[in-house]
Amino acid sequence: MSAGSGSARCGSYAWRTVGPVVNQGRRRTPCRCAGSALPPGPRRAASRPPSIGPTPPIHGTPGQSRNRRSSPPTLDSFRLSTCHTVGSANAAKATHPQRHTDRVLVHGAFADSSSGNGVIKRLKKDGYPMVAAANPLGSVSGDAASVKHLLASIDGPVVLVGHSYGGVVISNAALGSDKVKALVYADAFLPDKGESANDLASKAPDRVIGKVLRPVPITIDQSEFHQAFGADVPAETASLMAVTQRPGSGTAPNESSGEPAWKTVPSWALVGTNDRIIPQKLKVSMAERAHAHIEKVRSSYAATVSHPEAVTRIIEEAARTVH
Known part of the structure; x- marks a missing residue:
């Protein structure tokens, strides 16, 4: 030797x-x-x-x-x-450089933190510290404040990841934070100031969300959940997701976003090309406006469940770039 x-x-x-x-x-x-x-x-x-x-x-x-x-x-x-x-x-x-950048995942509506389990498992295996935020799904301002509070408890830099409505939340929660070094939008909304999730969704006439929602509580009809939310997820898994989905609120989708952090923080966007909730064309348009690095995957709206390896890959790419 x-x-x-x-x-x-x-x-x-x-x-x-x-x-x-x-x-x-x-x-x-x-x-x-x-x-x-x-x-x-x-x-x-x-x-x-x-x-x-x-x-x-x-x-x-x-x-x-x-x-x-x-x-x-x-x-x-x-x-x-x-x-x-x-x-x-x-x-x-x-x-090898120490991997000390935390990854914080923020889920969207009609899901909970466990929807990111496949991604979390892979990132932890690679040695990355992970936190899955419990998004209250009450209002944009309240949900962003909850995530801000979580960020304040973390020492060191953060890659902040949002899925679906979670994209609205991270856009507001990261504003003014010196800890957030990158934003990752996984099949998520990237609102500009004054825009709400419903404002953006209305620009996609081919969306199906309006046809499958039940008003009280605001959830996706369980009989429609598989095809609408995650057609490429195994039927048994989709059935469980339908039962355990977190109800949305009537306030959050209609509340306007504040100044978005993507204007000052490097951003990445994973675009599922078979998404029926936020169609591909709308996601690409929002990501291009934010000058985000765009990657596409042949996935439904539930990419964190059906394609966790693709979500993991773009998060790690973002972390390497801003390290």
Whole structure:
């Protein structure tokens, strides 16, 4: 192991053949690499037969020949090579920039925080800190204040993500925050000042939301939920989502947005091309107006459920760019 790898003695052992015949005699020698997967064991004193010469070096110095055709590779040589690979990987990992930017997900209407579970699972697996905000779904000003309060409790930079009506919320919650470094809109509204979610939705005559809503409480009809909300979600999952959907309010969709944060914060937009709630053309128009980085995915309105890998990818792209 070269000194540059940063590895240290690990205390585990590897077997080495010490005689010209495999079963003549063996002893265990300590592995000199970090990250060993073999269990530690006690040292066993063993003397080498006087007829055996010094063991050829395995790692050698730069430029030294490692041609050992005269003898077959032993388990020990394989073991040390494996240790070297693991040790180098550990050293590389140690020099990787620390992933300290929090990702905060804000769900929209007719859903709850669990709608982002697929995305959360992938981001946590990659080592990113995550927070799923519980959006009250009461009013734009009240919901934005709730998210602002959450942001104040987080130390360090934040990538703020909104789905659906959650896009209205993050546009207002991030305004004036020095913590929010990027905004990600996943099948979401990007309102300008004075616009409401209903104002924007009215620009898309091919939307179906008005046909499937039930007034008290304001929910999507369970019999229509699968096709309207997430046609590419498995039927059993969509059925559960229909039952557990959070009711909307009559106030939030009609309340005008304040000055949006996307005018000063770098933004990304994931556009589901098969969305029946916020059609593709409307989402692209809003994203272009906000000068957002646009990515498309063949998805319904429920991209966080049906295509969590695409949502994860654009969040990580945003985080890398603003790191």
